Amino acid sequence: MIKRNSELARTLRLSLWPGRLVKGRGKQRPYAVAVAIVALVCASQVRAQGNKGTDVSKVVRLNRAPVSKEVLHVQLPRPTVQKLPNGLTLVLLEDHKLPTVAFTMMIRPGQLADPDDLPGLASFTAAMLREGTTTQTSAQIAKEIDSLGASLGANAGFGSGYLSVNASGLAPDADKILDLMSDVVLHPTFPDSELAQYKQREQSALEQRLSNPGFLANQALRKALYVEPPLSVDSPTKDSIAKVTSADLKKFHDQHFTPGNAIVGVTGDFKTADMRALIEKSFGSWSGAAEAPLALPESRVSEPSKIILVDRPSSVQTYIVAGARTIRRTDPDYYSLVVMNDVLGGGPQARLFLDLREEHSYTYGAYSNMSANIYPGDWTGYAAVRTPVTDGSMTQFVYEYKKIASEAVPASELDDVHRSIIASFALSLEQPAQVLGSWMTVQYYGLAVDYWDKYPDRISGIDAAAVQAAAKKYVDLTHIQWVAVGDRKQIEPVLKKYGSVTVVDADGNPEP
Amino acid sequence: MRRTVFRKSLFGFLVLCGLCVLALGARLIAADVDGIAVPKLELHDTHLDNGLRVILVPDHSAPVYAINVTYNVGSRNEPPGHTGYAHLFEHMMFQGSENVGKGEHFILIFNNGGGMNGTTNEDRTNYFEELPKNQLDLGLYLEADRMRSLAVTQPNLDNQRAVVEEERRQSVDNQPYGHADLDIDNLSYDNFAYKHSTIGSMQDLNNASLQDVQNFFKTYYAPDNGVLVLVGDFDPEEALAKVKKYFDAIPSQQPPPKVDLSEEQHYGERRETIYDPLAREPQIIEAYHIPPGNTAENYAAQALAGILSGGQSSRFYQHLVKEKQLAVNVQAEPDARIGPSLFYIVATPRPGVSVADLEKGIDDELAAVIKDGVTADELAKAKTQELRRFIDQRRSTLNTANLIGQYAVYYDDPNLINTVADKEAAVTLDDVHAVATKYFVRDERAVVITMPAPKDSVAGKATGGAQ
Numbered sequence: 001m002i003k004r005n006s007e008l009a010r011t012l013r014l015s016l017w018p019g020r021l022v023k024g025r026g027k028q029r030p031y032a033v034a035v036a037i038v039a040l041v042c043a044s045q046v047r048a049q050g051n052k053g054t055d056v057s058k059v060v061r062l063n064r065a066p067v068s069k070e071v072l073h074v075q076l077p078r079p080t081v082q083k084l085p086n087g088l089t090l091v092l093l094e095d096h097k098l099p100t101v102a103f104t105m106m107i108r109p110g111q112l113a114d115p116d117d118l119p120g121l122a123s124f125t126a127a128m129l130r131e132g133t134t135t136q137t138s139a140q141i142a143k144e145i146d147s148l149g150a151s152l153g154a155n156a157g158f159g160s161g162y163l164s165v166n167a168s169g170l171a172p173d174a175d176k177i178l179d180l181m182s183d184v185v186l187h188p189t190f191p192d193s194e195l196a197q198y199k200q201r202e203q204s205a206l207e208q209r210l211s212n213p214g215f216l217a218n219q220a221l222r223k224a225l226y227v228e229p230p231l232s233v234d235s236p237t238k239d240s241i242a243k244v245t246s247a248d249l250k251k252f253h254d255q256h257f258t259p260g261n262a263i264v265g266v267t268g269d270f271k272t273a274d275m276r277a278l279i280e281k282s283f284g285s286w287s288g289a290a291e292a293p294l295a296l297p298e299s300r301v302s303e304p305s306k307i308i309l310v311d312r313p314s315s316v317q318t319y320i321v322a323g324a325r326t327i328r329r330t331d332p333d334y335y336s337l338v339v340m341n342d343v344l345g346g347g348p349q350a351r352l353f354l355d356l357r358e359e360h361s362y363t364y365g366a367y368s369n370m371s372a373n374i375y376p377g378d379w380t381g382y383a384a385v386r387t388p389v390t391d392g393s394m395t396q397f398v399y400e401y402k403k404i405a406s407e408a409v410p411a412s413e414l415d416d417v418h419r420s421i422i423a424s425f426a427l428s429l430e431q432p433a434q435v436l437g438s439w440m441t442v443q444y445y446g447l448a449v450d451y452w453d454k455y456p457d458r459i460s461g462i463d464a465a466a467v468q469a470a471a472k473k474y475v476d477l478t479h480i481q482w483v484a485v486g487d488r489k490q491i492e493p494v495l496k497k498y499g500s501v502t503v504v505d506a507d508g509n510p511e512p
Numbered sequence: 513m514r515r516t517v518f519r520k521s522l523f524g525f526l527v528l529c530g531l532c533v534l535a536l537g538a539r540l541i542a543a544d545v546d547g548i549a550v551p552k553l554e555l556h557d558t559h560l561d562n563g564l565r566v567i568l569v570p571d572h573s574a575p576v577y578a579i580n581v582t583y584n585v586g587s588r589n590e591p592p593g594h595t596g597y598a599h600l601f602e603h604m605m606f607q608g609s610e611n612v613g614k615g616e617h618f619i620l621i622f623n624n625g626g627g628m629n630g631t632t633n634e635d636r637t638n639y640f641e642e643l644p645k646n647q648l649d650l651g652l653y654l655e656a657d658r659m660r661s662l663a664v665t666q667p668n669l670d671n672q673r674a675v676v677e678e679e680r681r682q683s684v685d686n687q688p689y690g691h692a693d694l695d696i697d698n699l700s701y702d703n704f705a706y707k708h709s710t711i712g713s714m715q716d717l718n719n720a721s722l723q724d725v726q727n728f729f730k731t732y733y734a735p736d737n738g739v740l741v742l743v744g745d746f747d748p749e750e751a752l753a754k755v756k757k758y759f760d761a762i763p764s765q766q767p768p769p770k771v772d773l774s775e776e777q778h779y780g781e782r783r784e785t786i787y788d789p790l791a792r793e794p795q796i797i798e799a800y801h802i803p804p805g806n807t808a809e810n811y812a813a814q815a816l817a818g819i820l821s822g823g824q825s826s827r828f829y830q831h832l833v834k835e836k837q838l839a840v841n842v843q844a845e846p847d848a849r850i851g852p853s854l855f856y857i858v859a860t861p862r863p864g865v866s867v868a869d870l871e872k873g874i875d876d877e878l879a880a881v882i883k884d885g886v887t888a889d890e891l892a893k894a895k896t897q898e899l900r901r902f903i904d905q906r907r908s909t910l911n912t913a914n915l916i917g918q919y920a921v922y923y924d925d926p927n928l929i930n931t932v933a934d935k936e937a938a939v940t941l942d943d944v945h946a947v948a949t950k951y952f953v954r955d956e957r958a959v960v961i962t963m964p965a966p967k968d969s970v971a972g973k974a975t976g977g978a979q
Binding site for chain 1: 575619621630688830
């Protein structure tokens, strides 16, 4: 993976897979499992489907390595959850291993409140918070943060129902960091001169994104799945960046930045009572009630399956992604979708990776992903494959999607997935920020206070029938929406074998 | 001033057979910037009879452990015609050994709640896993089995060669600026060791034979050419017994040939322009030669990079992005290799600003450091940022194990994990001024410019000396 631009820029980092190392839960997807027997079956079927003569390199399971049968059951440490008189919810989790502290604030409703003609307004507001307050200039704020070795930033993700403000640093500086954070949250001024500069940087960043195949694919898929704004939007536009004004930002801030809309989480080396006092001092005088939940479009897309080809000339790979709408985070189907997704594409041990990469070497990696939100989210499966095997890769995707919906998951494979999810709780214990995030998820979605204590049992309770039912319902080939980003000249004829193809350019405009 | 003293662990009094407990003494506090104490780690450092260096680091803060095996081989060891072999080989290490099937490694780690990966750079190749503490045998067994008995077949080689070629396409050939990242090293170095890319050329990858891969394994994947690091929730005595059980019988090998990394001084700026149909905006990469990692001068260069581009109060951001509005971003990134290293500067001009104007803006910033040095405030700020980064890295047992493995292979100093923050803190204003003066030499640098090319064109380049 190459780090770029705002990150450290240069080094090409090579690894076995471009991966997450540690399992996640909550909003992050847990890893999954696939068993070699399954992979072997698909390998033989694949050859039957037209890859005759390819020498398939088979995944093999010898079962000789020593594995402890015991699954280490751990309980996530519980935070202290309190509400200030002004309605601000606090989630405080002490962790004394190292002398650091991290704050994160979620402010509803984030990008979902963007006006249709100003996509990105929430993200512009977030990015501009640090650029000046009633008492400090952008440069003063930057200097103070950097002098503390701290970080302070805000963002509003597309599709997300909240804007995040994050600050962290060394534990003895907790009060100073919190002062800075509250200053930018409560008293931003969005100066015109800073906004003008931000717009230039953002226009340039948008250009950079438009050269990235993954970004192009997700932008087109989001539009195909969600159809209407705000849910269909995945990026600001050149137009929205050009026309946003300081007054727009102020209005967004005044309307939505209230303690009733916010949850603040803190983890690190502090005492809970002290931290509550610090937060009260910084945010106690903030006022404003919670907004009523937004009315969001309900419908799942039930259009027939189609393929959008985003033409990216000179591409040497095709980025293929397919997806469908799924469920809300609070839906009872959540657990079966988690398990189904893990079987299918949750990591290097799952079916898509073992099939498309380990057996067929079409790609550096193939995965699936699911999101559930305050509105029905989505499920997606994806891989970047070399252009000449676009056809073979489509065949394997279709094969895997059909298979998971039409065949029961073998018991041993299901058992592995259960084990994988439950055992991974131990690893999260050394990432207090992740544990805090899990508990903030509970607050955000209004889940039960013992949600994570019961989670392992809920996962264990998902049987093969439930996995298959979830696949049938959500991985439905007649309604899956496909996007392929690549060189039109080479891939259009191939894609036509799999459905009706619409061609657009990088900016989303139809190509004749 | 507040101090947090890490509680002294149980192992302060342990005398372990065959284990040399590094004498860390009573002082368990490492760097101390404004009263911030970084808890020190206790390293139990020993060698097995076959030469495998074993470093055990107990940390009972979570019921997990991390294992890292770092081999002293990277792309620097590749001769012409064999580029990309170290990294291709990293992939082969997951293709099965006597008792572990192809791909079974992933399956076993993830099914038991763990995480894993392997990575390759110029100087080393590492393999690492993190697992719940009750799976200590599993991690050790997987690493030992492949060190002892890697089995490679032609179909597996063909398969992973294709995967690696896909990795190259995904990260280089199908990405804007992908080739600039490779070309800057190619221009900067004359010595082949660092001149060529770690990902390698498609032609060399295609030519790799089964015999080549087998020879590579025999030469470099021996216990006496590697380091095993365990960090986490275990008893060191029990852990060492398990390490011995799994690794003792693996035979040592002839030491691999030493690689000459020396680089002659350059005269004359080297410059290249790439016309990239995947890029939508120009980009500048400059590289200046600096000394190897873990030297006083390299630490000074790291601090200087913090002053130039660490955070929004940095010089590059405040002067080039905000005041002069020449760039949308400018980053300084010095690397730290075993051998001669590079100080990279990567910049994207603001739309409408010429590459030449931005280059001049960067030159002016470097000239200002050479002329007037940096301020005490700036240096203090950079050090605090560095310390904060280091503490964050220390949070996970896996990061900690990876760092220790790297320090052991790079500098023969695993205990650098406990002293690196002191070394960073020791950099002075004069040190920073001296490295800027000595190494920001225009006549010795390389520059790669990427310009957007028409969408349907083929990528091209133009190379030359100073303009």
